[in-house]
Amino acid sequence: MSAPHTKRICQIIKLKPECVDEYKEVHRNVWPSVLNAIRRHHIVDYSINHYPQLNLLIANFKYTGSDFEKDMKAIGDDEETQRWWNLTDSMQESFNDGASGSGKDIPWWTDVEEVFRFEGGSSA
Numbered sequence: 001m002s003a004p005h006t007k008r009i010c011q012i013i014k015l016k017p018e019c020v021d022e023y024k025e026v027h028r029n030v031w032p033s034v035l036n037a038i039r040r041h042h043i044v045d046y047s048i049n050h051y052p053q054l055n056l057l058i059a060n061f062k063y064t065g066s067d068f069e070k071d072m073k074a075i076g077d078d079e080e081t082q083r084w085w086n087l088t089d090s091m092q093e094s095f096n097d098g099a100s101g102s103g104k105d106i107p108w109w110t111d112v113e114e115v116f117r118f119e120g121g122s123s124a
Contacts, residue, residue, distance in 0.1 A: 006062055006063070006064050007062070007063040007064075007068060008060070008061075008062055008063075008114065008117070009059075009060070009061050009062075009063060009111070010058065010059070010060050010111070010112040010114065011058070011059045011109035011110060011111055011112060012056055012057065012058050012059075012095065012109065012110050012112055013056075013057050013059075013092045013093070013094055013095065013108065013109045013110065014055050014056065014057070014092060014093040014094070014095065015050065015055050015056065015057045015091060015092055015093075016055070016091055016092065016093060017055055019090075019091035019092075020050070020052070022091060023050075023057075023088065023091045023092075024050070026087060026088065027048065030084075031080060031084060033080035034078075034080055034081055034084045037074075037075050037078040037080060037081050038075065040074075041065065041071035041072070041074050041075050042063055042064045042065030042071055043061050043062070043063055043064075043071075043075075044061070044062050044063075044064055045060075045061060045062045046059070046060070046061040046062075047059070047060050047061070048060075057092065058112075059109060076102070076103035081103075082103060085101065085102035085103060088102075089101045089102055089108065092108070094106075094107075094108050094109070094110070095110045096108070096110055
């Protein structure tokens with residue numbers, strides 16, 4: 001088993017304009033079981049932002065485990081997470097051709113390439 005590391009993830013998906021209010025409301029009350037599944041599988045500092053001009057949802061999170069693929073599969077296999085996705089997937093449209101929902105073979109959310117990062121540190 002390899003040592004834990006930090007991996008930053010940024011993903012986008014389209015929010016259906018008619019679902020904005022409902023999407024925001026359900027995310028104000030995310031089920032504790034879903035949050036626990038995320039936490040158990042080494043995801044920290046998770047946020048979803050909304051950019052209404054393009055109907056975009058932008059998710060950012062840090063992964064701090066040692067086997068990203070295994071942990072992502074475990075989250076997808078979680079029964080409560082699947083119930084959550086069944087609720088929220090109908091409010092979204094994927095940018096990935098052939099995607100049919102969260103937890104399927106083709107990713108639902110699209111990964112966005114990081115082109116710059118500054119993490120701070122001491123000044124010269």
